[in-house]
Amino acid sequence: MATAMYLEHYLDSLETLPTELQRNFNLMRDLDQRTQDLLKQIDGMAEEYLSSVRSLSPEKRTQKLDSIQTMFSKSKEFGDDKVQLAMQTYEMVDKHIRKLDADLARFEADLKEKSSAIHQKSDSDSGKKNKDKDKKKRKKEDFDDEIPKKKKKKGQQSPIPEVVPTIPIISTLSITHPSDVLDMPVDPNEPTYCLCHQVSYGEMIGCDNPDCPIEWFHFACVGLKMKPKGKWFCPRCTEERKKK
Structure with missing residues (x-):
């Protein structure tokens, strides 16, 4: 021009x-x-x-x-x-x-x-x-900080678990109980967590006990609606701490 x-x-x-x-x-x-x-x-x-x-x-x-x-x-x-x-x-x-x-x-x-x-x-x-x-x-x-880590052995660093593509969709549907994902296809290699032994979904919380055998828990399974302040211990670790 x-x-x-x-x-x-x-x-x-x-x-x-x-x-x-x-x-x-x-x-x-x-x-x-x-x-x-x-x-x-x-x-x-x-x-x-x-x-x-x-x-x-x-x-x-x-x-x-x-x-x-x-x-x-x-x-x-x-x-x-x-x-x-x-x-x-x-x-x-x-x-x-x-x-x-x-x-x-x-x-x-x-x-x-x-x-x-x-x-x-x-x-x-x-x-x-x-x-x-x-x-x-x-x-x-x-x-990634909110994604639960795989189970670890003592003295080993916890790797981040693989996240299946359906997790974001599950979160948007506000799943609050393990029964909500029973009908969903699950990768047999996907690690399980919590007291319900199900895959990760929704909001989860990690136990602050480094020796916790389960480590990650669904909010609904441990009776939580929001993340608590400070350290949090799962019911099993809480009982063990009380015994000590």
Whole structure:
């Protein structure tokens, strides 16, 4: 679009150039023809003067020489006018060349400015995408913190269990009891948790006893509606702690 605009303006400025050049060239050709005719007259007068100089009186000689000198001066004027027209024609063309150079410089500057704006926008979008990725990563980490860990042996680090694709759907249905998932397909390799020995679903809580054999429990199975503050121990570990 910008290219078309610059080109249109430049072509508009060139519209009268051919006519002006043609006029100047015609004038230059006319001056050249006058000069040639005048030089022929000067040659004729010079030959006539040389052939009759001995018979001419001093006054006649002076008049003849003055006439030839005047014609030479006139020829010089024609030549000067021709040179002026040539310089004017050159300046006329050079003006359009300078205008073209200036338009090209402005066009390149516009391209660089637009390119810079596009790069800045791209960098901004990239930064936004990175922020979105970081945000999604933090959300995933927060979600992973809520996923129960597999049963562990003493002295081993608890790995995070695999989450089946149906877990988010189960959560949105607000399942609160193991019986709600009995009819759902269960991966036989999926680990079980809680007192009900079912797979993970809904909201779960981990026992703060590092030696707890079960470790993760469904809220409904242990009578919870929200996560309690501080440490929490499952019913079995609570009984064992009371015995101690």
